Amino acid sequence: MIPAYVAAASAFALLLHLVLLSKPVKKMWSRILPTSKTDEEPSAFSEEATTVDGFFSEAKAFINRHGGLVIFAYKFARFIGCLVFLALSLATFILEEREEHPVGTNKKSGRKHHKTRPSDGPIPFSRAEWLQFALCMTAAYASVLGLISVTTKPRWSRLVSNHLATLLFTMFAVFAYRDLWPLITFHLHPKDLQEGGLLWAKVVVLFLTSIVFPLASPRQYIPVDSTHPTETPHPEQTSSWLSMLLYTWLDPIVFKAYRVPHLSQEELPPLADHDYSRNLKKKSFPHLDPFSGSRRRHIFFGLMKTYRVEYAVMSMMMILQVVANLASPVGINRLLYYIENKGEGAVVRPWVWISWLFFGPILGSLAWQWYIYMATRTLVRTEAILTQLVFEHALRIRMKAELPDGDKKSGNSTGVSTPDSASVAGSSTAAADESIDSSGDETLQTSSETISTSSAKKGKQKAQDAKEESDSSSKSNSSADNLTGKINNLVTTDLTNITDGRDFLFVVLYIPVQIIACIFFLYQILGWSAFVGLAVMVVLFPVPGYVAKMIQSVQKEKMNMTDARVQTVTETMNVLRMIKLFGWEAKIDKKISEKREVELIWTWKTKILELLNNVVNVDHDGFLLDIYSYYGTKPNCFSGFFVHDK
Known part of the structure; x- marks a missing residue:
């Protein structure tokens, strides 16, 4: 039913x-709910009847x-x-x-429990x-x-x-x-x-x-925007699901490239309309850009809302991959169990378990390739979206944001201050006016003392003002000096670091599901020793987290050094002619080299910590579980074989 x-x-x-x-x-x-009418313009894909x-x-x-x-x-x-x-x-x-x-009633047929059709009434x-x-x-x-x-x-x-x-x-x-x-x-x-x-x-x-x-x-083919359809859709948008799974929709372009020495850009398939920048912006900016209606929150949640369908499919592929990876070990275990007991108590025929050895890896490969396809497509779209988001936000930044506050203070102090020459002239004139009733020697002596005293005071005051301006300028430069370098790094290195986190499903979904499934099957074979191995994994679990925290702090310092180096290189390229004119090549080269050396030191620390992270994540669980299965349970000729067949 x-x-x-x-x-x-x-x-x-x-x-x-x-x-x-x-x-x-x-x-x-x-x-x-009164809403504004949004009538779409007629297009080639409208359903109006054609004459x-x-x-x-x-x-x-x-x-x-x-x-x-x-x-x-x-x-x-x-x-x-x-x-x-x-x-x-x-x-x-x-x-x-x-x-x-x-x-x-057919008596010769020998059938029983058959009703005879009565002469009246429904049956x-x-x-x-x-x-x-x-x-x-x-x-x-x-x-x-x-x-x-x-x-x-x-x-x-x-x-x-x-x-x-x-x-x-x-x-x-x-x-x-x-x-x-x-x-x-x-x-x-x-x-x-x-x-x-x-x-x-x-x-x-x-x-x-x-x-x-x-x-x-x-x-x-269904266009993303019915008002701007693509004349020639991408083969990816019209191919069958079987062709998508086997990637046969790529065969024509591959064979065409094989037959010609050079494949021009015009011969490549057109860009799919769901990858157009305007369509990507229309889909993602309401969840990422505060100026487009997005809430102020971490960018991770905006990306997850944008790619909710893609990550739902990727999650299913992860679970399917776990099942496919366990198909071969389970098939071998059941097949050996059937041979060991000579078929007694078996429910499923042995050829089914043999087929698992073939279809398990195939299914896992299909799930993994589809995950790679979805993850790579998400990667490319994220790079395009975030690059456009950064550049559009950079255009909103006012030019005065790049100027340190010290420049404003310097301008104000310059407007109200008086040059030294004016001070000296003013002092000497005043002294000359006052010396009319005095003798010439006294007048000259008094004037000389007045000039020296005034000049000394003005010189001290100017030096103090210059020091204060230098301190304030250095403080303001620390926040505004690397603006250009930060923007460049946002669309290069930082964007790469963001997109490298697209595979977080391995941590939050794949590994937990695989551990639960493996512990369940290992418990069926090894008994309590499977939980001992799980306890070892739990005890050692904080070690990779601590190493990851160290990697994060080191990478943060490395990115700061990279920002400073990129800013220096950018400024150098902007005034390259002046550097050539005054012969500052050696000085600039030394300055860039020093910044690069500091950056390389932090890069070396990052690589060492990444190597340490790989070392602490070595899969030693199979060895531990094999020892526990030998000493903790009754020896079984198939236990160790099943453990290592992953």
Whole structure:
């Protein structure tokens, strides 16, 4: 009954969607929450009907609106598959009904517990008949969805196709559990085996319509911005999911590059529209830029909100990789257990465990490659977003922010001070005016003393003011000197350090899940010694954290030295002609070399700490657990083999 429940939920969701899109509901909603109209401009991807002449021209235009001939062919094939499955379900229901309620009693058949059809009154359905009837109704609903997907507008076709794919996959999963899972066991049997060939025909049809067609069908190009669609979409946006998993969409460009000596830029695929800078800005700036409406918080949370879908997929790939990595050890363990006990008590056939040795690494490789694909795409987008964010914020910085406060103080003091020559002239003039009634010698002596005293006071005052200005200028320069260097490092080294943290899921998800799974399986084999190994890991856990803290502090000092060096180099390049003119090459070279030497010292410390971090994280747990399994439990010939098979 699970497919019937899924079909009912799908029908309810579609009806609710239709009600919400109806004009009365829209009108009522607009009255409750009045919003500004944002009508999109018509584009090449609008769903307006195009005027064509002739049936074939109209059919061609309709197919093009659905994504092309190949996509429409897969949709139509899925619709045919739904009709075939409906026919098979009806045939099964009719045969089931005849077997449950035959007309009259056939004594020669030897069948028992068969009801005889009475002359009057309805016959109640048995549980098996109700299940077949529900399956027929579900198949009929799937056929209706398939018909809608190939006859309506692209918008409704995409919506209905998602419901149909979910419903078909649910039906295939139910049939796989009822009739395919028992085939790989020793004691179970398919529950619908009495249907005979109809059962396997339905399984094949469901496998094609729910697994093969969705994986092999190309995807329809849907522009990120319908007002600015791409004329030629990137192959990544239209390739099938199977092609995405196997990277076969890269084969044409690889073969083309192999045949020619040089592949020009014009021959490369165009940039996907979801990687355009304007689309990246529109998506990310509301979560990162305070001037675009973002809250003032750590940039990590803004990036996580921007890439919430990507990191959800990466988390699933991490968990899938853990499961795939444990598939081979578990398969070997179960296979050896089967050989050791000569098949007694086995539930699953041994060829299943042998297949795990093959499919486990393949599944792990696919999960890892998809994680790398998502992480690399996130890396490139983050570099573009943060670079644009830094440069736009740099344009908002006023020029006076780069000027130290000492310049303002110097200007004010210069405006009110008096030069020494003016002081001397003023003093001598005053002394000459006062010497009219005095003798000439006394006048000259008094004037000389006045001039020397005034000059000494002014000289001391100027030296003191110059010292104060120098101190204030040095303090202000410490905060404004490296502004250009900081901006350059933000979009280079600091940006690299930020993007290097994209793999934090290894710490918060991959390692905990793997440790829990490994401890669980090791406990099944080694007993309590598995928890001893876990205790050793917990005791040594703070050591990498302490080393990481040291690395962080050293890297902080290293970045400060890098900022100073980059600032010096930038200033040198700005006044390179002046340096050449005055012959300051040796002096500038010495200054840059000194800053570089200090930076190299901190770089050396960083490398030493990174090496120490790698040393303390050496995987010694297998050795410890092997010792505990030997001394702490009864020796088992397969224990150590299972421990080291990772």
